Structures are given as C-alpha cells and as structure tokens.
Amino acid sequence: MFQMASFKIKPEHSGPPELYYNETEASKYASNSHITAIQHEMAERALELLALPEGKCGLLLDIGCGTGMSSEVLQDNGHCFIGLDVSLPMLTIAKDDEDLESGDFVWQDMGKGMPFRPGSFDGAISISAIQWLCHANSSNENPRKRLYFFFQSLYGCLGRGSRAVFQFYPENDAQCDLIMSQATKAGFNGGLVVDYPESTKKKKIYLVLMTGGVAQLPQALNEENDEGRSQIDNAGRSFVWNSRKNEKIVKGSKAWIDQKRLRQAKQGKEVRHESKYSGRKRKPKF
Structure with a gap:
C-alpha cells in the first residue's frame, strides 16, 4: 500500500533529527521556496482536518514545527500556537521570525513526551515529523516505546473532544500499523485520510486522531472536490x-x-x- 517514492535516502535514515538538521541544513530548509509552499499547503489541510468549531480561535500545538512554516499557517488562521522541535538550529530560525508573534517555541524531543499541563490545547498538528520516531538512533531507543509515550503524553495535554492530525510519509504498511497501534493503545481513535490516492505526485497521508467518542473520518480529497483549495504552481x-x-x-x-x-x-x-x-x-x- 505504502511504497517509497524513490531510491533517494530519506532524512530519517541519516541519523537523529537534532544532528541531521544542523545550522547548514536548517538554513537550506528555511530558504527553499518549494518546501515552504508544500509545507504551507499540508499545514492548511491538517488544520482543516482538525475540524475546529467555526470561528473559534484556539491554542494549537505544532509538533515538529521546524522553522515555523506550519506555525505560520496556524497564526494566519487566527490561532495561538506552541511549536515544538528537537532541532535547536531550526527553532532558532523560527524564534527569529518577527512575523510569528502569536506563539512560542519549545526545544523538546517528542519521543520524550509532551511537557504540558493536562487539557492545555484545543488541537495539534504535525507535518512530516512522526515517521522519525520509527527509527532507533541508539541502543537504548525503542521506537514502539517512544511512540507510545509520545501519544500517551499528547493525549493528556489535549482537551477532550479535540483532535491531532499528522501528515507523514510511511515507508510501508508495517510502519503505518506501528504508529496507529501505539496511538490506539494510548487512548486515541481515528484513522487515515489519504488525499489523491491515485496520484503519485499529489498523494498525501494524514493520520487523524480523536480524543472523544468515535466519529466519522473526514472525506479525502480527490481531483473532483479540491476546487478553491491551496495549490502549488510550476x-x-x-x-x-x-x-x-x-x-x-x-x-x-x-x-x-x-x-x-x-x-x-x-x-x-x-x-x-x-x-x-x-x-x-x-x-x-x-
């Protein structure tokens, strides 16, 4: 079902994110207009999948916020935010961005849990980050345990009835099942929303997790129902x-x-x- 798009080595195979995203990589990442456009587009979609009440301006958690691209989307839509990331160079760029004025940033490895009080957030999004927890970078790291501890602590800091939406790139079905099983074990319910499943280029996978009772998953996007949405030009x-x-x-x-x-x-x-x-x-x- 889920296959690697190419033979190019993925960043998560190059070592821990706090080492991969050093000052050089962070600067290159922040200045890449194509990456910026795609990150904004996926963050807009993740925010939509949160299904927040119409007109409500909430406090949202941006997990793996990097240089603040997705945080900017949250702010532009009227929300306050807390961005969290393990890469200090990425966070430094985000904190130096004078336009990101409605939030703050926390330096934290998400595999070590969310350091927030119970019920602090109205929702959470994460863009291209959760798959990093599926890799062990040292002998004392257990991906299954790190995922469970992450989801367990996330569940605790979300308000009841809220959602968390993760855009991610699973390498295969086993990795996807691992992530979903640990989220379910931590108390979440929900499932996958796969946009443009027939398109190699536009296909995006979102894990929509809910803290309340069982609810119907949002409709996936396809070529027939995406009119008026954010797009990327040539x-x-x-x-x-x-x-x-x-x-x-x-x-x-x-x-x-x-x-x-x-x-x-x-x-x-x-x-x-x-x-x-x-x-x-x-x-x-x-």
Whole structure:
C-alpha cells in the first residue's frame, strides 16, 4: 500500500533529527521556496482536518514545527500556537521570525513526551515529523516505546473532544500499523485520510486522531472536490484560486496580504496599516 517514492535516502535514515538538521541544513530548509509552499499547503489541510468549531480561535500545538512554516499557517488562521522541535538550529530560525508573534517555541524531543499541563490545547498538528520516531538512533531507543509515550503524553495535554492530525510519509504498511497501534493503545481513535490516492505526485497521508467518542473520518480529497483549495504552481509558489475575479492569488503577494489583513480585522485583531511596501520582496538580511 505504502511504497517509497524513490531510491533517494530519506532524512530519517541519516541519523537523529537534532544532528541531521544542523545550522547548514536548517538554513537550506528555511530558504527553499518549494518546501515552504508544500509545507504551507499540508499545514492548511491538517488544520482543516482538525475540524475546529467555526470561528473559534484556539491554542494549537505544532509538533515538529521546524522553522515555523506550519506555525505560520496556524497564526494566519487566527490561532495561538506552541511549536515544538528537537532541532535547536531550526527553532532558532523560527524564534527569529518577527512575523510569528502569536506563539512560542519549545526545544523538546517528542519521543520524550509532551511537557504540558493536562487539557492545555484545543488541537495539534504535525507535518512530516512522526515517521522519525520509527527509527532507533541508539541502543537504548525503542521506537514502539517512544511512540507510545509520545501519544500517551499528547493525549493528556489535549482537551477532550479535540483532535491531532499528522501528515507523514510511511515507508510501508508495517510502519503505518506501528504508529496507529501505539496511538490506539494510548487512548486515541481515528484513522487515515489519504488525499489523491491515485496520484503519485499529489498523494498525501494524514493520520487523524480523536480524543472523544468515535466519529466519522473526514472525506479525502480527490481531483473532483479540491476546487478553491491551496495549490502549488510550476514555480513552487503556493496560491489560491479566486473564482470571483478568475485569477490566482499567490502567497505573499499584495492581494494575499490584503486578504489576510481583512480576515484578521474581522476577527477583531489589531492589524498593521496598509502601505505601498505591502507585498514587496525584501532584500536579504546582512
């Protein structure tokens, strides 16, 4: 069912994430526009799968937040967030981002548990991170135990009735079964949502976990029901199609910033004033 997309060595096979994502790799990761666009797109979908009440602005946990790409999506949608990651260089980039002002970051190995009080969060998302726990990087690491402890502590810090959504890249059925079995053992129920299952390029896998009673899983996306959603163009830019004006709004453009400003104003937030510099590309920092 789940096969490796190519013969390229995956990062999780190169050693522990705190060593793989050193200052050099973290900088390359943060400056890659294609990675940024894809991460934003997957975070938007994960947020949608959380199925938060309409209009509710919650406190969300971003597990394996990296340089804050997914945290930015949470903030743009009106939520406060706590980002957690094991790579200090990745977190340093996230903390230095002045635009990420509605949250904070925690340096923590998720395999050692979530260091938060019970019921702290209204939901959690994780983009491309959970598969790292399936690999033992030392003789005293047991993937099964680390996964169980992670899910058990996550269950505790989520409010009842909330969800956690993980986008991940399972290598095979056995790895997927391992992750799901430990989540179930920790108290979660739920299952997989596979978007675009027939597409090699667009296929994405999300594990949707619920803390309340058994509920129906969200509908997966396919070519027939994705109109109006975030997409990636040939230049690796994220955009949303505006059907009223018959044009695409590229993320970071003036039109996109204007939409974001209007959305935040409707939420009662203080927004920065509009200027002629909105949407202009900044010069590299010295």
